[in-house]
Amino acid sequence: MTEDTRSWIRSFPTLGGAVPDLGPLPDSPITKFLEWLEEAVAAGVPEPHAAALSTVDSTGVPDARFLILKDVTDEGFWFSGDVRSPKGVQLGANPVAALTLYWREQGRQVRVRGVVREGGRVLSARDFRERSVTARAVAAASRQSESLLDPQEYTAAVESAVERIESDPTYVSDTWRAWCLAPDSVEFWQADPGRRHLRWVYHCDQDGWSHHELWP
Ligand SMILES: Cc1cc2nc3c(=O)[nH]c(=O)nc-3n(C[C@H](O)[C@H](O)[C@H](O)COP(=O)(O)O)c2cc1C
Numbered sequence: 001m002t003e004d005t006r007s008w009i010r011s012f013p014t015l016g017g018a019v020p021d022l023g024p025l026p027d028s029p030i031t032k033f034l035e036w037l038e039e040a041v042a043a044g045v046p047e048p049h050a051a052a053l054s055t056v057d058s059t060g061v062p063d064a065r066f067l068i069l070k071d072v073t074d075e076g077f078w079f080s081g082d083v084r085s086p087k088g089v090q091l092g093a094n095p096v097a098a099l100t101l102y103w104r105e106q107g108r109q110v111r112v113r114g115v116v117r118e119g120g121r122v123l124s125a126r127d128f129r130e131r132s133v134t135a136r137a138v139a140a141a142s143r144q145s146e147s148l149l150d151p152q153e154y155t156a157a158v159e160s161a162v163e164r165i166e167s168d169p170t171y172v173s174d175t176w177r178a179w180c181l182a183p184d185s186v187e188f189w190q191a192d193p194g195r196r197h198l199r200w201v202y203h204c205d206q207d208g209w210s211h212h213e214l215w216p
Pocket residue numbers: 050063064065066067068069079080081082085086087088144145
C-alpha cells in the first residue's frame with residue numbers, strides 16, 4: 001500500500017487556478033488581515049474564519065486544533081473555548097500560540113504568532129451568550145476532550161443543560177473563556193501559479209510594526 005499511497009497522495013493537485021495579487025501592504029497587519037478576510041468572503045471562501053490554533057503542552061510538545069475566530073481588533077485575534085480543555089490548560093501554563101489560516105480558493109495563508117491573554121469575565125460571558133442554546137448547552141455540559149465512556153451520559157448532560165439555559169437565559173458557564181492572541185508577528189503568504197510565491201512578514205517592536213519580504 002505504501003507506494004500506491006505515496007503515488008496517490010503525490011497526484012493531488014495543489015495551488016491551481018487564478019489567484020489574486022498580494023495587494024498593498026498597510027502599516028498594520030490587522031488592517032491587512034481584515035482586507036484579506038473581506039476578499040476571502042467576497043471570493044466565497046467557506047468558513048474563512050476557521051483557523052488552526054497551535055499551543056504547546058507542559059512537555060514542550062505542540063498541539064493544534066481548528067477553531068472559529070470570533071473577532072479581530074487592534075488588540076489582536078479573539079477565539080473562545082473552555083478553560084478546562086487541553087487548549088485552555090496549555091494556554092494557562094504557557095500563554096503563547098500561533099493561529100494559521102488557509103484560504104484555498106485564493107492561494108493565501110496567514111500565520112499569526114504571539115502572546116495570549118484571557119479577555120475577562122464580561123467579554124467571555126458575552127461570547128457565551130451569543131452562542132445558540134444548543135451550543136451553550138454543549139459547552140456547559142461537556143467535559144471536553146476527556147474520554148467519553150457512556151454516550152448516554154453526554155446526551156443526558158446536554159438535555160439537562162438545555163433545560164437549565166431555557167429556564168435561565170442569562171446563565172453563563174464560568175469555565176467559558178474569550179482569549180485574545182496579541183500578535184508579535186503576522187505573515188501573509190500569497191501563492192503564485194508559477195511557484196514564485198510571495199511572503200511578507202510584519203514584526204512588532206517598541207517602535208510599532210514594520211514589515212519585510214521573505215524568501216519563499
Ligand atoms: C471548523 C471548526 C471550528 C471549531 N470551533 C471551535 C471553537 O470555536 N472553540 C472550541 O473550543 N473548539 C472548536 N472546535 C473544536 C476543536 O477543534 C477541538 O476539537 C476542541 O476545542 C478540543 O480541543 P483541545 O482538546 O485541544 O482543547 C472547532 C472545530 C472545527 C473543525
